[in-house]
Amino acid sequence: MFSNVWYKVVMLQPRVYTPEQTAAILQLSKNTIYQLIERGEIVAKRIGKVYRIPQASLSFAFTGLDADLLAAEKADRRTLKQVQSALTAARKRL
Secondary structure (H helix, E strand, O other), X not given: OHHXXXXXXXXXXXXXEOHHHHHHHHOOOHHHHHHHHHHOOOOOEXXXXXXXXXXXXXXXHHHOHHHHXXXXXXXXXXXXXXXXXXXXXXXXXX
16 A cells, blocks of 8 residues: 555655756756846746756746746736725724
């Protein structure tokens, strides 16, 4: 039973890549990957002295996270007046 649970826990963990693996996947140099990490274009987690890049970060690079953020910002701007009026009403009640 323990091995079955362990298998499920291990298999449910998100897939992560090293910068070298990411470079091979994207057919870029390792230095370019580090530059993309520094600019924030690829999200990476530094663990000790090494970086780990989640698979979702690579998906964002291809699907256009910037477009998603722009759409979210536009939606926020549409509801900004409602949020401000709700905050003002809540502050008056305090």
